[in-house]
Amino acid sequence: MEINTKLTKPITETKYLAAENSWRYRPILRFFYLQYEKIKYWMYKEEVYEELKKHEIFKEYTIDQCKQDLDVLVEWGNLIPVQDTSKAATVEEFKNKQFRYQLSEYSVEIERMTIKLENLFVEGASLEPTLFERIKDEIMKLNSMVNADVKIVGAWWRDLNTDFKRLNQNYQDYIRSFHSLKAEELMKTREFIAYKDAIIEYLREFVKELQKTSYTIEEMLKNLQDDTVKKVLSKVLEYEKSIPRIDMEIPQDDLYENIQGRWINFRNWFLGTGTSESEVVKLFEITNEIIRKITRFASQIVESRNSAANRKEEYKKLCEMFLACKDMDEAHKLSSLAFGIFNTRHIKGDITRQTDSINSGVFDEEPFVIEVKPRVRNYREKSSRNPIVDKTERKQKLLEQYIWTREKEQEVMASYIDQSHIEFSKLPKIQSHVRTTLLKWVGKAIASPYHTAKTEDGRIFKLILPKKGERCILQCEDGNLEMPAYIIEFGKVGGEG
Incomplete structure (x- = not known):
């Protein structure tokens, strides 16, 4: 492109x-x-x-x-x-x-x-097998176009392109209609059975005509001489140039490129390229797949109809047998033969029984109602509507508590700063939250290109690495930490020192 x-x-x-x-x-x-x-x-x-x-x-x-x-x-x-x-x-x-x-x-x-x-849905699309025959006749005329008049060559070229365009667009639009959601739904309905035979016959006739003429067209295209094609395309160019155009003048190179491109597309449609198969082969496969698809859906519809009809008669007969039973005990026996043993379902709940006997059956107990919840993914119990509670006062207290805590933390951190420095090797025994803050500062500074960072209250600092790999023991309330003897220096920014 x-x-x-x-x-x-x-x-x-x-x-x-x-x-x-x-x-x-x-x-x-x-x-x-x-x-x-x-x-x-x-x-x-x-x-x-x-x-x-x-x-x-x-x-x-x-x-x-x-x-x-x-x-x-x-x-x-x-x-x-x-x-x-x-x-x-x-x-x-x-x-x-x-x-x-x-x-x-x-x-x-x-x-x-x-x-x-x-009018798209009114006109619709169709498959026209006669277009293949017409295209074959026009390809047969190509050799005679070398010595023909320019106007005759121009008319031949227009007819060839018009038929090819109709063939290409009509088959694409018609095939596309079988891959729509509406077509999928229609194929699953019983009404589709009435149209099945007519559609399959229509597609098969198209495939027959395609097989009959496409191989002939392919052979004719392969046998065409390149010089002959060039001469004919040159005459087509002469015809296009002879058409007077008042509004604009199309360059000769653009005209010839357009003509040559149309011929290459036409040839590739029937012969394909070195890397991809031809559209004729694809059309064979797609059409056969649609026929198989229609047949498969139709057989499923017929099978389901027959199955439903047979099952309906069986259920009617079974109902008549149950109605003919003398008492409940005979109905139980018939049920055991017809359906076998039912799966037991244990229901747990606060149930008041009339008797504590373990030998009493389901039919001996008094009926009661148990509410069960549906076992579906999207089921949710109806939530009760609660008024919105005003939590402004609670939020204000939490905010004041948070500000007071931050201020206390800043006061504690400020107490460890000695002349705009915090030397880890000279720190006394510190609390765990002080250690967490210091290590967070160290991590932020190390990640910076110039080992600079900013504290939570906006103070800028620089992390000075130990020159000779010196290490120290950071004493904390919950244990000691061995680490490099870093120095945090406040107030200097930039530089790679």
């Missing part, structure tokens, strides 16, 4: 599709497009306004709003304005600038696209 400025720049002409007032912009451009198809290219704002006022949604629409909307569409590049001076009878009318508006080329293509999107 080549990334250039054409690909990276934003397309402002599409803004009207999703802008805030798109409900006004889209009808305006659709009206311009419909008039464009009727060979009416230029229109005044009054014509646009009169057309919109015919519809209920534009009941409150004004001519000033119409002018503003047209100006916005001009700014985005959707409309091209031209001042009409033919009707100006006075200087004042000339200054007011009566404009005629024309649809830009980008807008024409965008509107064509939106119309296609609006």
